[in-house]
Amino acid sequence: MAEPILVTGATGTTGGRLVRRLLAAGHEVRAASRNPGAANQVRFDWADPGTHAAAVAGVRRMYLVAPPGVADPLPLVAEFLRTALAAGLARVVLLSSSAVPEGAPALGELHALVRLQCPEWTVLRPSWFMQNFLGDHPLAVGLRERGELVSATGTGRIGFIDAGDIAAVAGHALLAETPLNTELVLTGPEALSYADAAAIWTELGVPARHHAVSVTELTQRHIAAGYPPDFAALLAGLDEDIRQGAEDRVTDTVRRLTGREPCALRTVLLGATAGQVPANG
Ligand SMILES: NC(=O)c1ccc[n+]([C@@H]2O[C@H](COP(=O)([O-])OP(=O)(O)OC[C@H]3O[C@@H](n4cnc5c(N)ncnc54)[C@H](OP(=O)(O)O)[C@@H]3O)[C@@H](O)[C@H]2O)c1
CATH class of the missing domain: 3.40.50.720 (NAD(P)-binding Rossmann-like Domain)
Structure with a gap:
């Protein structure tokens, strides 16, 4: 091309x-x-x-x-x-x-x-990026500074996805001979709660716990982290949908379109703690 x-x-x-x-x-x-x-x-x-x-x-x-x-x-x-x-x-x-x-x-x-x-x-x-647990995302900051993952999701689960898998699908959609002309819901291989994610971190040697807060408190926290108030409210409101099960699903889109197995959260976090990008990232 x-x-x-x-x-x-x-x-x-x-x-x-x-x-x-x-x-x-x-x-x-x-x-x-x-x-x-x-x-x-x-x-x-x-x-x-x-x-x-x-x-x-x-x-x-x-x-x-x-x-x-x-x-x-x-x-x-x-x-x-x-x-x-x-x-x-x-x-x-x-x-x-x-x-x-x-x-x-x-x-x-x-x-x-x-x-x-x-x-x-x-x-x-x-779905939600696995990379939210890393870098400058408020979730990652809370983990680093206080050992807690703060959310208003309760026990709701999310099909966290690796950004490398999203990039792989994006590459496929950009390069495919025939345009896809469709929407694609993308998830990782399993739906996990933030308590599940905290357990994975802990198992990898980074002590973590889930700190459940209300949508109002999460909005205030996002504003304190520097997000504009309207955007902070929009983001925090999504947690309520997760709490009610909106993101509790897994799709086969990554595998179907790219032929690669979507990365598991444990693999991405393990790579991050070892200072490595996951093998297929
Ligand atoms: N995080 C999640 O869980 C999640 C889940 C689903 C969807 N999404 C969506 O994913 C998108 C990206 O989210 P992200 O947080 O991962 O961000 P990101 O892709 O890391 O965004 C930062 C990028 O935006 C560029 N940028 C910032 N301000 C810009 C400006 N004024 N003009 C041009 N480029 C600008 C930056 O480039 P430079 O600094 O180099 O200019 C950088 O490349 C969002 O639309 C979000 O809604 C996120």
């Missing part, structure tokens, strides 16, 4: 892994970042439309990660897509969420936009 594939969120959790996969497979990648450094990176800032045209020039395929932390991303993304489609964009793979059906606020509106506007499209709807 001669044209570059544009990856937005290219330095992020799934985008970074996708860039590495595409480059390793010999594809030309244009990696979007507010602070480009490497030769294949392009300056791209959702908040600066002046950076959009150069990012999409000559691009037919794109991985789309919504502007982070924006409660209503639709106007920004709709304008950007108009520019990109006018420049020849054909295929979009949008990163949405298992928790957000088409048409719901924010990501659900982007889902509808992509389906209706793009000639070739896929909407990825992954």
Whole structure:
């Protein structure tokens, strides 16, 4: 494929892994970042439309990660897509969420936009990322600082998924000869509660416990961690759905589309404690 594939969120959790996969497979990648450094990176800032045209020039395929932390991303993304489609964009793979059906606020509106506007499209709807337990995510910070996983999910279970598996499906959707033109709910191999996750951490030598809080308290904690209040409330509200069983499911999509076994949480956490990326990450 001669044209570059544009990856937005290219330095992020799934985008970074996708860039590495595409480059390793010999594809030309244009990696979007507010602070480009490497030769294949392009300056791209959702908040600066002046950076959009150069990012999409000559691009037919794109991985789309919504502007982070924006409660209503639709106007920004709709304008950007108009520019990109006018420049020849054909295929979009949008990163949405298992928790957000088409048409719901924010990501659900982007889902509808992509389906209706793009000639070739896929909407990825992954469950919660296993990488939330690592890095700067509030969950990971609570674990590091206090040995606790804070949630309002009660005993509700989640089909946590490895970001490497999401990147593998994204790569498939971008490169498949026939466009998928569908939405894909993605999970890891098992549904686990936060108490289950705490038990895995503890078994791996990192003492952890689940600290159950209310949605209101979780919202306040997200705000204290720096999230805008409306976004903090939206995020915390998702925990209530999990508590009621909305995420207690496992799909076979990763295996069906990529042929790889989805990574287990224990494998990802073990890799992290050993300072390694999981073998198929
Ligand atoms: N975490 C989960 O469990 C989960 C589950 C399902 C769905 N999701 C969805 O996954 C998406 C990504 O979430 P994430 O937390 O993992 O984030 P992430 O992909 O790590 O996001 C950070 C990326 O966004 C880029 N970025 C930040 N501000 C930008 C701006 N103004 N303009 C352009 N790029 C900008 C950053 O690039 P630079 O800093 O290089 O510019 C970085 O590459 C979200 O839409 C989320 O709803 C998350």
